Amino acid sequence: MIDPVSALSNILGAKGWLSGSDVEPYRWDWLRRYGAVPLGVARPANTQEVARVVEICREAGVAMVPQGGNTGLCGGAVAHESGAVILSLSRMTAMEKPDLASGSIIVEAGVVLSTLHEALEPHGLIFPMHLGAEGSARIGGLIGTNAGGSHALRYGMMQDLVLGLEVVLADGTVWNGLRSVQKDNAGYQLRKLFCGSEGTLGIVTRAVLKLYPAPKQRTTALLTFADCGAAVAFGTYLRGEAGEFLSGLEFFSDFGLKLVLKHLAELSFPLETRGGAHLLAELASSSARVPLDEILTAALEWGMEQELVIDGALAMSDAQRAHFWHLREEQPEGQRLEGQQLKHDISVPPGKIAEFIEAGEDICSKILPGVRTNPFGHLGDGNIHYNLSPPEGQSDFADKALELGQALAALATEMGGSFAAEHGLGRSKIVLADTNRSPVERNLMAVVKDALDPSGLMNPGVLISSFRQRKTFQ
Ligand SMILES: Cc1cc2nc3c(=O)[nH]c(=O)nc-3n(C[C@H](O)[C@H](O)[C@H](O)COP(=O)(O)OP(=O)(O)OC[C@H]3O[C@@H](n4cnc5c(N)ncnc54)[C@H](O)[C@@H]3O)c2cc1C
Incomplete structure (x- = not known):
């Protein structure tokens, strides 16, 4: 041996x-x-x-x-x-030169996302994946979780941004699928299978990533609404008006804002009025000819006429735009600094966000009266980070974690959504998958796992339990 x-x-x-x-x-x-x-x-x-x-x-x-x-x-x-x-994969950080003609780049799995962003800047190109952890998250991990982030609304998730992959399989064989083409229907879409496989099927070593021209202009607004329902109604209208130029539609609650302002002294809220829900809307175009300001201003006026938008401002500088984004991106940090929290990564059809938040609040306060709900996230694609803080004065609520998690997962499932929108299952959410997804679906995954990793040594206990792994699809 x-x-x-x-x-x-x-x-x-x-x-x-x-x-x-x-x-x-x-x-x-x-x-x-x-x-x-x-x-x-x-x-x-x-x-x-x-x-x-x-x-x-x-x-x-x-x-x-x-x-x-x-x-x-x-x-x-x-x-x-x-x-x-x-x-x-932290030592594998090589990047090839971007291929300008095909709009792609080959990178090793250990490249940090923000390093890639910086490397593309001089070429006038972007890799349109953005998330709060972009200074640390690496390409292999982003592929492993099929990350979403704040621009998924426009550019899709990681699986939509990966053209080709190189993967070391469970027996040590190297699969070279580093093709830089959009159209490749030569059988099963293997690259997509590895997106979101969380290291359970093989190890991603290199990837061909899809690039886009850098925006020549952006316009960003911070808006406040009486409640989330009004924000959703405005978001639906804006999507129709801005079409493909809508590149970010992010929301956070007034409770989340309070936590951020309480714990992060450098941040302030720039609007005079504060409603129950806040929205960050961003339009971007790689053409300078599109009247983005006009589109957003007209939508804002419509929102005010309809008495949806209570107050709002357009960012007048890059610094102000960054400030608006910080208010949204620091939501997890504000809540972390408040103390214990339970995180839930839910998605529902975007039109049902307000309904989910209201029903979720009801369910959670029945399980734990006084629990403080902090929904925030990606309004444009229906992804709600439905995070909870314990009732005021109570430091811990771990004993309720499973009950709360199961109830919210069941609600999302009932509403046609998911309890694992963009973070994956990892170890912590297998139990939710086993109870909220059909045995057919779970066993199908077990069949794939068994076929690609028969000895079960690739990240055991992640995504699929060992018990499921042994079961066969019936
Ligand atoms: C502040 C903050 C904000 C966040 N915001 C978002 C967000 O908006 N959207 C979002 O989707 N996520 C978000 N996340 C979650 C996290 O950043 C993402 O899941 C990210 O994709 C993880 O990348 P990583 O390199 O850190 O992966 P890791 O945490 O190292 O790994 C994640 C999974 O991928 C597997 N893996 C890692 N490398 C490889 C590889 N080379 N081959 C195969 N499998 C591999 C691991 O085994 C693991 O199962 C956030 C996290 C934080 C802390």
Whole structure:
């Protein structure tokens, strides 16, 4: 039997194999809910080394946990049982030159999202994936979770932005699917299968990403409404008026705003009036000829005439635009600084957002009277981060976590939505998937998992439980 520690340290060297106290920075998940001591952290420098790591782990029967920026919110990027190898892609950060003619770029899986944004700037191109963790999240992790973010409304999720992939499969074979074409119907859409597979089917090592021309102009408004229903009605109208130019439609509640203003002293709310819900709307175009200001101003006037918009302002400078975005992006931080919280990543058809929020509030306060709900997120695509803080004066509510999570998941399911909109299932949401999705769907996933990872060593306990993994589709 192979000794995995000496085999891995031999092929990876001191830079590529970490053990003992050196594993600590990789050990805990973002929310510090999971963090078993791994056997070690493998940091391969290229695809061939990833393949060797996989072969060694397979031979030794050691579980592998791929890790990107470790900003995932469902505990999928760290070990839950000791003895696994964390396979960090953090040394694989090479980027090729963008291919201007085809609008694409080949990057390694360890590239940090904000680094990619900066590298594209001089070329007048963008990779239109934006999220609060973009300074840490890496391409492999974004693909692993099929990340969404604030521009998914216009550009889609990660699966829509990946043209091709290179993946090290569970037996160490390298699948090279690095094609830069939009149209490729030569069989199953394998690249999409790996988007959102959370490291359970293989390890993404390189990707061909789709690029867009950088906007030549943007216009951004911050608006306030009496309630979320009014914000949804305005959002529906704006979508019709702005069409393909609508690139962001983000909302947050007045409770969320209060937390941000309480805990982040550098932020202020620029409008004179404050309603119960706030909306950030952004239009962008890569042509300078489109009258974006006119479109947004006319929509705003309509919103005021209809008595939907209570107050609003257009950003007059880049600094003001950044300030508006901070108010939205700091929502998770404001709530984190308030203390304990329960996070729920829900999606419903956009027209049902207000209905979900109202029904959710009702359900949650029956389970835990006084619980404080903080819905915020991506109004344009129906994605609500329905986060909860404990009742005022109460520091902990972990004993209610499962009941609240199950109730909200059931509500989203009933309304034709999802309880795992953009963060994936990881370890923390398998129970919700097992209870809210049909056995047919769960078993179908188990069949895929078994086929691609027969020994069950690729991120075990993530996305699919070991129990499900053994069951066959009936
Ligand atoms: C403040 C904050 C804001 C956020 N906002 C958003 C948001 O708006 N939208 C959104 O979608 N998410 C958001 N997230 C969640 C998180 O940033 C995303 O899930 C992101 O895609 C994770 O990237 P990562 O590199 O950190 O992945 P990790 O956390 O390292 O890994 C995530 C999953 O992918 C797997 N994985 C990692 N690398 C690979 C690889 N190379 N091959 C195969 N599998 C791999 C891991 O095993 C794990 O299961 C936010 C998180 C934070 C902390």
